[in-house]
Amino acid sequence: MAQRIRINVGGTLFITQQETLTSYPNTRLARMNTKMTEYDATDGTYYFDRDPECFASILSMYRHRELHFPKYVCAMKMRNEMQFWGIPQSYMSRCCWKTFYEVDEDIDILDKLAVSSDGKASDVESKNFKERVWVFLDDPSSSQAAKIWHCFYLLVVFVSCLVLCLETVEKFRVKPFIRHVSSNCAQHMPTTHRKVAIKMASSYCLDASPAILYTEAACVVFFTVELLCGLVICPSKKIFFKNFLNAVAVIATVAMWCCLIFEFNKEILASSNRMVYLHAALKFASVLRVLLFFRLAGIFNSLQVLLQALKTSARELLLLFVCVVIATMVFGVIMYYIEFPSESSMNNMFISMWWAVITLTTVGYGDVVPSTILGRLVASVCSVLGLLLLALPVAIVVSNFAEYHRRSKDKQRHLLATCGLRQKYMPRNNIGTILK
Ligand SMILES: [Zn+2]
Numbered sequence: 001m002a003q004r005i006r007i008n009v010g011g012t013l014f015i016t017q018q019e020t021l022t023s024y025p026n027t028r029l030a031r032m033n034t035k036m037t038e039y040d041a042t043d044g045t046y047y048f049d050r051d052p053e054c055f056a057s058i059l060s061m062y063r064h065r066e067l068h069f070p071k072y073v074c075a076m077k078m079r080n081e082m083q084f085w086g087i088p089q090s091y092m093s094r095c096c097w098k099t100f101y102e103v104d105e106d107i108d109i110l111d112k113l114a115v116s117s118d119g120k121a122s123d124v125e126s127k128n129f130k131e132r133v134w135v136f137l138d139d140p141s142s143s144q145a146a147k148i149w150h151c152f153y154l155l156v157v158f159v160s161c162l163v164l165c166l167e168t169v170e171k172f173r174v175k176p177f178i179r180h181v182s183s184n185c186a187q188h189m190p191t192t193h194r195k196v197a198i199k200m201a202s203s204y205c206l207d208a209s210p211a212i213l214y215t216e217a218a219c220v221v222f223f224t225v226e227l228l229c230g231l232v233i234c235p236s237k238k239i240f241f242k243n244f245l246n247a248v249a250v251i252a253t254v255a256m257w258c259c260l261i262f263e264f265n266k267e268i269l270a271s272s273n274r275m276v277y278l279h280a281a282l283k284f285a286s287v288l289r290v291l292l293f294f295r296l297a298g299i300f301n302s303l304q305v306l307l308q309a310l311k312t313s314a315r316e317l318l319l320l321f322v323c324v325v326i327a328t329m330v331f332g333v334i335m336y337y338i339e340f341p342s343e344s345s346m347n348n349m350f351i352s353m354w355w356a357v358i359t360l361t362t363v364g365y366g367d368v369v370p371s372t373i374l375g376r377l378v379a380s381v382c383s384v385l386g387l388l389l390l391a392l393p394v395a396i397v398v399s400n401f402a403e404y405h406r407r408s409k410d411k412q413r414h415l416l417a418t419c420g421l422r423q424k425y426m427p428r429n430n431i432g433t434i435l436k
Pocket residue numbers: 067068069093094095096
């Protein structure tokens with residue numbers, strides 16, 4: 001008769017046979033003997049203070065040579081028990097992989113959401129005036145006044161963006177009033193096209209209306225003062241310049257100052273082509289101020305979650321890009337040869353590829369169209385394929401976002417339960433950590 005083995009795990013008695021346990025020789029159960037400290041000779045039972053639920057699953061592995069575990073048991077607990085009983089993770093059956101490995105993803109997401117608290121202003125014990133001002137400037141959640149201040153800051157960013165756009169509207173441009181500019185400066189502009197000449201004359205020979213100009217100047221002064229205050233007050237200059245949003249603010253402010261100087265010295269601008277390009281580059285740099293809206297991330301937790309989800313989906317987005325490139329090449333080449341004998345506007349392969357990318361992305365300008373029946377058939381396939389191609393990665397990004405959003409909610413609830421803290425907002429320092 002086979003030798004019976006009595007094992008008591010966490011108060012539950014399991015009875016099995018010696019030969020069942022020896023089926024996995026390198027595990028703790030197979031190596032059990034009566035000399036072990038867990039063996040009690042009085043009732044011939046091995047005592048282990050471990051989890052009986054997990055042990056039932058593990059013992060059943062010895063019987064059926066398959067390892068499964070109940071879905072309601074946390075995978076982490078199961079792992080710990082498996083480690084104790086000397087069972088490698090590779091023994092887990094495929095049907096239980098989802099539950100067994102899902103926990104890794106959850107922990108991964110929570111780790112990513114655990115933004116570093118380096119340089120978190122609100123962590124500083126507010127002792128002196130300087131530190132209190134820094135907390136005020138850096139962390140919108142530190143006080144009601146700080147919240148109002150940040151809202152006002154965002155309002156100024158919005159106004160300055162609005163001004164940037166209004167400047168280009170012809171209605172808001174007036175005859176130079178600040179300094180005399182030679183009225184025929186448009187003639188200096190290197191261009192041949194009449195429409196372009198008018199646009200250039202409007203941009204470079206007329207001034208923005210005084211209201212716009214002074215609003216812009218006020219915004220620049222505001223940004224400069226805010227930046228200088230932050231720089232003076234920040235306890236560590238290194239942290240200040242390492243911060244992504246501060247770097248953006250510095251570049252945008254410098255560019256805005258340069259643009260303003262140009263605005264008051266139109267002659268320089270009209271003097272050469274190179275200056276026009278420099279001015280365009282500076283304008284572009286000053287548009288970076290739009291990024292200052294990311295300070296909102298400090299107020300809206302979801303924005304942080306969205307950025308994190310996008311970052312996680314980078315591979316899928318790259319896949320989308322590669323697929324679009326491949327499809328563009330394939331459809332472009334096919335279309336070129338189909339339309340070759342007809343009087344189509346696809347004169348070369350680049351034009352047919354342009355057509356392919358515009359069709360695939362469902363934009364469809366209609367400037368280049370196929371004229372043959374076969375061409376139209378291929379175009380239909382191309383546009384339907386474009387729909388599918390765009391829909392798939394979007395779904396992945398959305399599901400990532402939902403996953404992150406749920407985890408971040410869990411985390412907030414946990415924080416609320418453990419510390420009784422009000423919802424901790426993320427100071428703007430951390431947005432740099434995400435964008436890195
Ligand atoms: Zn299973």
